Every structure is written in C-alpha cells, then in structure tokens.
Amino acid sequence: MFDNDQGKNTGGMGAYAPAPVITxxxxxxxxxxxxxxxxxxxxxxxxxxxxxxxxxxxxxxxxxxxxxxxxxxxxxxxxxxxxxxxxxxxxxxxxxxxxxxxxxxxxASGTRGSAVCVVLASGGYPDKYETGKVIGGLDDLAGVKGIVAFHAGTIRDKGAVVTSGGRVLGITSISDSPDLGRTIMAAYEGVRMVNFRGMHYRHDIGRKGLTGRVVSWHD
The missing domain is CATH 3.30.470.20 (ATP-grasp fold, B domain)
Incomplete structure (x- = not known):
C-alpha cells in the first residue's frame, strides 16, 4: 500500500514493464x-x-x-x-x-520499450474510502504525449469526473525507449498533473526494476 511495501495488502498500486527479474x-x-x-x-x-x-x-x-x-x-x-x-x-x-x-x-509477437503505471487511490483506501471528490487536471493530462490515464473508480457527475472507488486512476507512461528510469519519471510527472482531495499513491513504483540505479521521483 505504501512505499517500500509497507501497509496493508491491497489491489495493485502500480506496475512496470519489462521486469529485469524475469529472465x-x-x-x-x-x-x-x-x-x-x-x-x-x-x-x-x-x-x-x-x-x-x-x-x-x-x-x-x-x-x-x-x-x-x-x-x-x-x-x-x-x-x-x-x-x-x-x-x-x-x-x-x-x-x-x-x-x-x-x-x-x-x-504472439514480442514487446518493445517500457511502461510504468502509478495507481492513484482515494483517501481512506483500502479501508472505508472517500468518494465523490472532483478530479482535476485530466484535460491537461490528455494532451501529454506518451501518458494515458486509465480510469477505474471514476464516474461523471454533473459534467465533472469524480471519484467512485478505492483505486481511482492508473497514470501510465508509455515509451519506445527501454530506459525504465526515464519512463518512471514521466509517469510521476503525469501524476503531479492530477489532483483530488485525499489522493495518495506510492512514490517508488518501478524502483526495483532499476537494477542498482538511483533515481528520485518524490514530489
């Protein structure tokens, strides 16, 4: 749930590909x-x-x-x-x-490049979580090349996109480059464009895939 695999066991809070551990x-x-x-x-x-x-x-x-x-x-x-x-x-x-x-x-062709997904969760998740919070920044994010916002716990309410679940969005960076570090940075740049009350997420998605390289992508 939290950085460094701390907190309760939840649905996935992020993912990256490829994973160097898979030989x-x-x-x-x-x-x-x-x-x-x-x-x-x-x-x-x-x-x-x-x-x-x-x-x-x-x-x-x-x-x-x-x-x-x-x-x-x-x-x-x-x-x-x-x-x-x-x-x-x-x-x-x-x-x-x-x-x-x-x-x-x-x-069944192969794959190319790299991708990183960071899940944005509602306040209170994975326990009793908040809903109905207006999500800002999605229009601006839609104009960023290589970034996709996958919706999970969202609905439209009176013209606005609002939260409706525990895991709300998956902000995903997709790159033709195999440089996972750069793809991680791009994903978190996308994350910082989105906002809703109570929003929280892990700051270390992809870190284990950097094979010894040190990259900081905290706020």
Missing amino acids: PAILEQVKRTIIEPTLSGMRAEGRPYKGCLYVGLIVTGEGPRVIEYNARFGDPETQVVLPLYEGDLFELLDAACEGSISSQARV
Missing part, C-alpha cells in the same frame, strides 16, 4: 512447472481452458511461486503490458478461444 530461464521454469501442469490438470478434469488466464506470480529465492489465478487480465499489470505488445491482440485472443494459439505463434 529467459525463469520464463522457462514458469512454463514447465506452473503453466503446463495447470493446463494439463484442467484438461484431465474435463475442463480444458480456453481464453485469457492470468497467473499472479512472485519470484522467490526458491523460484517462482503462484499467488493467484484469474480468468481475466491483471490490473494494473495489463496497463503496462498491452501498450508494449506488438502483435494483434484480437487475433491472439481469438486463437486462444478457438484453442489454436499454438498453431498461430505469429500473432
């Missing part, structure tokens, strides 16, 4: 020890899976471990993964639903 060896281990056994198990139960399967993982000293499964994309992970995806998402999902994804590897 080709770890990906192969995930495929061999987690993905393939999961799919094989569902087939053995007569419930072959078709579609999007999100596997939430943590990389430990003993290797990757599963935290959760979801039959949907992850939030806010998707906000940084899909903007970097170079393939045709429709073709990829269509092939998954048809059970023919293995024969259409051409649609």
Whole structure:
C-alpha cells in the first residue's frame, strides 16, 4: 500500500514493464512447472481452458511461486503490458478461444520499450474510502504525449469526473525507449498533473526494476 511495501495488502498500486527479474530461464521454469501442469490438470478434469488466464506470480529465492489465478487480465499489470505488445491482440485472443494459439505463434509477437503505471487511490483506501471528490487536471493530462490515464473508480457527475472507488486512476507512461528510469519519471510527472482531495499513491513504483540505479521521483 505504501512505499517500500509497507501497509496493508491491497489491489495493485502500480506496475512496470519489462521486469529485469524475469529472465529467459525463469520464463522457462514458469512454463514447465506452473503453466503446463495447470493446463494439463484442467484438461484431465474435463475442463480444458480456453481464453485469457492470468497467473499472479512472485519470484522467490526458491523460484517462482503462484499467488493467484484469474480468468481475466491483471490490473494494473495489463496497463503496462498491452501498450508494449506488438502483435494483434484480437487475433491472439481469438486463437486462444478457438484453442489454436499454438498453431498461430505469429500473432504472439514480442514487446518493445517500457511502461510504468502509478495507481492513484482515494483517501481512506483500502479501508472505508472517500468518494465523490472532483478530479482535476485530466484535460491537461490528455494532451501529454506518451501518458494515458486509465480510469477505474471514476464516474461523471454533473459534467465533472469524480471519484467512485478505492483505486481511482492508473497514470501510465508509455515509451519506445527501454530506459525504465526515464519512463518512471514521466509517469510521476503525469501524476503531479492530477489532483483530488485525499489522493495518495506510492512514490517508488518501478524502483526495483532499476537494477542498482538511483533515481528520485518524490514530489
């Protein structure tokens, strides 16, 4: 919830991609020890899976471990993964639903650049949180190249955009450059353009991906 992984366990407060901790060896281990056994198990139960399967993982000293499964994309992970995806998402999902994804590897292209998403939360979140707070700065933010505001807990009320949930917005910086440090800085510049009463967020999203580089992006 707070910087340095302090506070209560909540929904994701940010994400970044790519993650240097994920090496080709770890990906192969995930495929061999987690993905393939999961799919094989569902087939053995007569419930072959078709579609999007999100596997939430943590990389430990003993290797990757599963935290959760979801039959949907992850939030806010998707906000940084899909903007970097170079393939045709429709073709990829269509092939998954048809059970023919293995024969259409051409649609599963790689990724480029880097992306960082910082989640803005309502006052009080993750406990009883405030709602109905007018959100300022969105029009100005919309004009900034490479920054996207993904809405989560927002609604329109009498012409204004106001808060309606615990996690309100995901301010996301998308860059063709692999320089994660610059992308982090751009994301927080976008964050500083937005305001609503009680707004709070983590200041260290992406820091673990800098592999030893020191960058400060506090207010």
